[in-house]
Amino acid sequence: MTMAHQTAEMAANQTQKASAIDSFIARERARERRTHINNRLLATGFGLFVLAVWHISTETGLVHALIIPSPIDTLMATGRVMSASYFWPNVFVTLSEIMWGFAFGLSSGVLLGVSVAMFAVVRATIYPYLVALQAPPKIVLAPIFITWFGFDQPSKIAISAVMSFFPMFLNTLTGLASVDPNAVKLMRSLTAGRWQTFRYLLLPNALPIMMAGVKLCWTLAVLGVIVGEFVGASAGIGYLIYAMNFQLDIAGVFSLIILLSLFTVVVYQLIEWLESRIVFWQQL
């Protein structure tokens, strides 16, 4: 065999190998895609199945329309409710309650969490009480808050803030505490002060756990407002749900529940998107 011949053969071998690897990778990719599509199909199929069961059981009278309205009735009710004159004013009442409750719960949770984590005196003074208060269900406060703050928005905001405060507080505290001891040593060896350590190490280090707290805080802020409106209100989505339920307009109730869920999920997704921006290094 000549030298040129050998080289040519080696090159051919190499091309063969490369194409074998390429086709292997292509096959793996295709399999991943198939799995992905299959999963999507399964989820969609299950959703459609539930919808079909719902439709058939209500349309055939197996379940009375007063107990569960049919999907079509629910859809019609959604249109009816959304075009009613009372809808948007009530939506705005609830929305502003949620936003204020969320804002108060979030900010007080972060502030107290940071204070307890950073100041030994604050920790010794109030931490035991905050932990004790965290145990009972906060819903028990709803009737008292209505007595204290009245039927209008302030009572709902208060309930919402109290309910959403705890996850934010605890997650801030946990986040600030769960730091690599060597990282703290490093900051100390660089003669960093308390707030330098906070700014450059503790706070960014706490952000992933704090963002998980924000998501919990959000769902509880919504829950707090709706609970408050159930217990006593003259306006709002919770009030509408309560009133419609009383009038046996179950389709209306269903439509409101669906709209409220949609809104909560959309904001939740928004928070998740923000999270992926803020704690970008988690996804690297």
Added chain:
Amino acid sequence: MDTELIDGRELSKVYATATGPLIALDDVSFTIEEGQFISLVGPSGCGKSTLLSILGGLEDRSEGDLVIAGKRLEAPRADIGMMFQTSVLFPWRTVRENVLLPGVVLKLDRKAQSERCDELLDMVGLNGFGDRYPKELSGGMRQRVALARLLAHDPRVLLMDEPFGALDEFTRETMNLELLSIWEKTGKTVIFVTHNIGEAVFLSDRIFVMTPRPGRLEGIVEVDIPRPRKADVMRTPRYSELVFDIRGMLGVDH
């Protein structure tokens, strides 16, 4: 040479534990000259990490006196740098931002720090990796970044707590060689904790051999192998002899 940089006298450390006082470090005295490479060697619990923490001003000594660069050590100081077994890089900061951290904390001149950062990344062989995040690097590369960060604010004393202990054997040897060449270039005083006797002999001018319960300085071994040292040092009889001497002091060969 009488350019004495570190003077430790009768250093002791006692911890109060539930079962009574625990002596972590018992009456340790030594001096270290500027520019020396010192290793602290011994089994777990011999007080080598405690001694390093005391040298860094991170832990109080129970007794004894410690003077570094003419001043009594009472608290952490910017002229003493620390490096750990894990890289302790901040994952939200790029490689560059991590190396710039000491300068930011110490409020050093930004431009000068930025230039120094380039030089240091070059020195540790990470030119072009400045904008990567720590998660995108291998364990060895992360320790290189940590080494660059250690040198960023130009401390006189480098305290290294098993810095390559978590790396695989091959990477560790490469890192040791590079550490030696960096040390030769910068002339820093290094105190290097390890439980790898061979590593200590290869790197050091002097080895502090420590024994546990309580943590004592058993003896100081002078390593008279000429520099600059290359990997083939490990094949010389003198190297083996020193390794076995130290093993003897530690009672490993009984």
